Amino acid sequence: MNRTEPAMPSARIPVLSTHDLGFHHVPGHWLFQHLDLSLQAGEVLAILGPNGCGKSTLLDVLLEIETPQKGLLEKRAPCSFVPQFFTPPFAYSVLEIVLMGRSTHIRAFGVPSPRDLDIAHAALDELGMNTLAGQDFSLLSGGQKQLVLVARAIATECPIMLLDEPTSALDVRNQDQVLTLIRRLSRERGLTILFTTHQPNQAIAVADRTLLMTRPTARFGLTDEVLTVENLRALFDIDMLRLPGEYRGQHFDSIVPVYETLVTSERTVT
Secondary structure (H helix, E strand, O other): OOOOOOOOOOOOOOOEEEEEEEEEEEOOEEEEEEEEEEEOOOOEEEEEOOOOOOHHHHHHHHOOOOOOOEEEEEEOOOEEEEOOOOOOOOOOEHHHHHHHHHHHHOOOOOOOOHHHHHHHHHHHHHOOOHHHOOOEHHHOOHHHHHHHHHHHHHHHOOOEEEEOOOOOOOOHHHHHHHHHHHHHHHHHHOOEEEEEEOOHHHHHHHOOEEEEOOOOEOEEEEHHHHOOHHHHHHHHOOOEEEEEEEEOOEEEEEEEEOOHHHHOOOOOOO
């Protein structure tokens, strides 16, 4: 599969890297170890794995919320973060939630400047959410809330963006919208983006590199090389097929899980 290479700095210095990184909650029970990552400005990384494998914990380590027991983490730029779930303690409008992303640009006890407001509205515009700027955030659907949190991350103007399952609450159309936005932010703005997902096809769609949270050692590399049916079978413990497709003259691959109910001899066909 041909990919358009993102714009990269000439020095080729990673904007985010880890070496021999390891973390556990219970000694001896590593969620991950010997983890080596290296991402350039403008690259997209998809982090795949089953529930409980440590995807969200890895993001916490990269955000320095958790401290690894071993290894080295290097970041050469600040990060924004889009959580999977977010419940504010008070009633806030959609615009106020997005303006929270400007907090590091506003002095203590200050108020948002006209530029802060412009950036917040522009971030909402990118996701088609500006008409809801005055709405109470708590009254939005789960999918709408997720889009607002993505807008908040955009408004931070941080060069690195981390997203924890950003499409989990979205319908198929809005999943496509977020994936398209990820690709555009990486290609046009040079953002380095890491996102967790259960869906291999999302990695195929937008990720330059993929991390499979296999144990005891994760697999990291170019998406086209790492995302094999053999590796996915080992990761998710289910058979997979990689099938070629074509649409509007474009060729692409899709990963299809082989559900037992689809192939069982007892399945009734009408």
